[in-house]
Amino acid sequence: xxxxxxxxxxxxxxxxxxxxxxxxxxxxxxxxxxxxxxxxxxxxxxxxxxxxxxxxxxxxxxxxxxxxxxxxxxxxxxxxxxxxxxxxxxxxxxxxxxxxxxxxxxxxxxxxxxxxxxxxxxxxxxxxxxxxxxxxxxxxxxxxxxxxxxxxxxxxxxxxxxxxxxxxxxxxxxxxxxxxxxxxxxxxxxxxxxxxxxxxxxxxxxxxxxxxxxxxxxxxxxxxxxxxxxxxxxxxxxxxxxxxxxxxxxxxxxxxxxxxxxxxxxxxxxxxxxxxxxxxxxxxxxxxxxxxxxxxxxxxxxxxxxxxxxxxxxxxxxxxxxxxxxxxxxxxxxxxxxxxxxxxxxxxxxxxxxxxxxxxxxxxxxxxxxxxxxxxxxxxxxxxxxxxxxxxxxxxxxxxxxxxxxxxxxxxxxxxxxxxxxxxxxxxxxxxxxx
Amino acid sequence: xxxxxxxxxxxxxxxxxxxxxxxxxxxxxxxxxxxxxxxxxxxxxxxxxxxxxxxxxxxxxxxxxxxxxxxxxxxxxxxxxxxxxxxxxxxxxxxxxxxxxxxxxxxxxxxxxxxxxxxxxxxxxxxxxxxxxxxxxxxxxxxxxxxxxxxxxxxxxxxxxxxxxxxxxxxxxxxxxxxxxxxxxxxxxxxxxxxxxxxxxxxxxxxxxxxxxxxxxxxxxxxxxxxxxxxxxxxxxxxxxxxxxxxxxxxxxxxxxxxxxxxxxxxxxxxxxxxxxxxxxxxxxxxxxxxxxxxxxxxxxxxxxxxxxxxxxxxxxxxxxxxxxxxxxx
Numbered sequence: 001x002x003x004x005x006x007x008x009x010x011x012x013x014x015x016x017x018x019x020x021x022x023x024x025x026x027x028x029x030x031x032x033x034x035x036x037x038x039x040x041x042x043x044x045x046x047x048x049x050x051x052x053x054x055x056x057x058x059x060x061x062x063x064x065x066x067x068x069x070x071x072x073x074x075x076x077x078x079x080x081x082x083x084x085x086x087x088x089x090x091x092x093x094x095x096x097x098x099x100x101x102x103x104x105x106x107x108x109x110x111x112x113x114x115x116x117x118x119x120x121x122x123x124x125x126x127x128x129x130x131x132x133x134x135x136x137x138x139x140x141x142x143x144x145x146x147x148x149x150x151x152x153x154x155x156x157x158x159x160x161x162x163x164x165x166x167x168x169x170x171x172x173x174x175x176x177x178x179x180x181x182x183x184x185x186x187x188x189x190x191x192x193x194x195x196x197x198x199x200x201x202x203x204x205x206x207x208x209x210x211x212x213x214x215x216x217x218x219x220x221x222x223x224x225x226x227x228x229x230x231x232x233x234x235x236x237x238x239x240x241x242x243x244x245x246x247x248x249x250x251x252x253x254x255x256x257x258x259x260x261x262x263x264x265x266x267x268x269x270x271x272x273x274x275x276x277x278x279x280x281x282x283x284x285x286x287x288x289x290x291x292x293x294x295x296x297x298x299x300x301x302x303x304x305x306x307x308x309x310x311x312x313x314x315x316x317x318x319x320x321x322x323x324x325x326x327x328x329x330x331x332x333x334x335x336x337x338x339x340x341x342x343x344x345x346x347x348x349x350x351x352x353x354x355x356x357x358x359x360x361x362x363x364x365x366x367x368x369x370x371x372x373x374x375x376x377x378x379x380x381x382x383x384x385x386x387x388x389x390x391x392x393x394x395x396x397x398x399x400x401x402x403x404x405x406x407x408x409x410x411x412x413x414x415x416x417x418x419x420x421x422x423x424x425x426x427x428x429x430x431x432x433x434x435x
Numbered sequence: 436x437x438x439x440x441x442x443x444x445x446x447x448x449x450x451x452x453x454x455x456x457x458x459x460x461x462x463x464x465x466x467x468x469x470x471x472x473x474x475x476x477x478x479x480x481x482x483x484x485x486x487x488x489x490x491x492x493x494x495x496x497x498x499x500x501x502x503x504x505x506x507x508x509x510x511x512x513x514x515x516x517x518x519x520x521x522x523x524x525x526x527x528x529x530x531x532x533x534x535x536x537x538x539x540x541x542x543x544x545x546x547x548x549x550x551x552x553x554x555x556x557x558x559x560x561x562x563x564x565x566x567x568x569x570x571x572x573x574x575x576x577x578x579x580x581x582x583x584x585x586x587x588x589x590x591x592x593x594x595x596x597x598x599x600x601x602x603x604x605x606x607x608x609x610x611x612x613x614x615x616x617x618x619x620x621x622x623x624x625x626x627x628x629x630x631x632x633x634x635x636x637x638x639x640x641x642x643x644x645x646x647x648x649x650x651x652x653x654x655x656x657x658x659x660x661x662x663x664x665x666x667x668x669x670x671x672x673x674x675x676x677x678x679x680x681x682x683x684x685x686x687x688x689x690x691x692x693x694x695x696x697x698x699x700x701x702x703x704x705x706x707x708x709x710x711x712x713x714x715x716x717x718x719x720x721x722x723x724x725x726x727x728x729x730x731x732x733x734x735x736x737x738x739x740x741x742x743x744x745x746x747x748x749x750x751x752x753x754x755x756x757x758x759x760x761x762x763x764x765x
Contacts, residue, residue, distance in 0.1 A: 086729045086731075093515065112516055193621060193622055193707070193708075195705070197708060197710055254622065257620075257621045399730060403708075407712055408712075411712035414711070416624060417712075429536075435732075
């Protein structure tokens, strides 16, 4: 059948338009656009955020609007995704990398030249400008500090078991666990199954921090350099402690199938007396008070130190290929240093602010105050160590390794792997992750 | 000529049969002049090409090209966090078979696929036999069995996760019945894989029921009546009449279920994330994403993806050949 030339062209054009429309649908999910005030030709920058019960859509919109008001000429397009390394890597690989992003480790991206470094002058207001540095350069604005983990405990359960004060040494901690168990109370709520397996790792993380990092704070830098191994005696001994806690029945192993929010709820439901968790839990406790009084302490070491593992960072990063790197940095700094933004992040997420001269708002809750107090005392007495599972920068864990570590910790807790086999497995996976 | 299948299209050469055989036919009216016929043939081919083009473009762009790229990538050490990429030949494939984690993943996938292929097939056929009757109640039951098939795997997984988690509905019922320590359906490393497989079976069951119902409704009633008159028992009627007649349905169900088993990802991601513990429910498809995306080992992940493709193609081809041969024999 003969098809006239005009019909052919129209048909071909229609097909091309349909294909273009179909392909244009493949893009990252976007959100609101916050326009610059009074600017005729504003630069539009994308900002990757993530939402959770603490950091809601409204929280981000208000924070973005405040920062944008301080930086004329910028229009921010909010993207909502996740704050995971794998997700950001996908965005970079597919040419959809945002101009500004937050709460993601710069590891890997910085070494590849995909992030713009911050200068000393730009970070003059930050208490620890070198936190999370990679080969001397800082890529994430280190505007907050998070102790990960602290041990939150049910004061009523402690009283029922005849415990009057929080433990100072690991031996006291074990005694308290025995008393709680004798009183019919499971001592530790450790859990997080499926996608939330990360939450099950905090107890073991605290043991390693208190036993090893107090002696060798740069142990994980040495592991990266290959001068120490997981199968070395000190790491195996730490693993043995975690395995023993489970063997003695001090851990609520049902938690290993719970989601992160269900584990938190299990603590609120009095399924166990102690809950090792990050400082953000204080905000949750202040917002939604449980039916019992809660106390908090740092994980005790053998030597009697209540160690506080901390990560400083969590801040904004700027894409080195942003549409306007200078303007993006200016906006990111405005976002990170805005007093109202900082106050809101304290109230919403329990962040401890690392900006010079900052004072928390007067209406912070009691648990936040207790958490801040523990951190400040630990800092003054030199009892802070790196929160090795969460730190970024030199000596941090290689990409993809954390998930394998978390899964292996579950095997350690459930007794499927001996401490020696656990350590050997980690060495094997570390080699695979860094090959 | 729109809407006319290619094999029915009259051509100057004759009428093309459904399986490619060409029957001689009278030349169509108006095809006496060779130039006009040629122009018509060219126009028809062009129009078909235009209509096929969007589909072909999508298939080539989104399936074939990425597949070829993945095979190419699998011969490199490409890493999402390393600027330089080097050609490593078949090293990634060699590493796979000496990696105990991969062998565990392969074992999990084979177990899962075996369960997901056998259980819905057997149960689906049994339920289809029960539902192969007339009446609104049977129609309603068919719809009920088919509902899980149209639900997203993620939705199904989230629903089941809330039911079978340690504090979930199932264990609460068991505790209510006096079971002091009910199983950790998702937290016990010895059970979790079977829990995932059971949920996949539940979801795929409806598909098998519908396919077998269609097969059963194609069995001529006269044959069944003749067998009954000859004194064949219900079991003998099923073995001698029904079973051979539904052989194509068995082939379709088996191949679809096998492919579904090998591709299992959503359920694992939502319910167990490959755990509890090290790789106890990790499947080949899940491992591809963990290695290539989360771990940033794109070259190694591509090798795993390529091997999965080869495995699915080989097993599906073998199963199809075997089952088709069986259809002829029956």
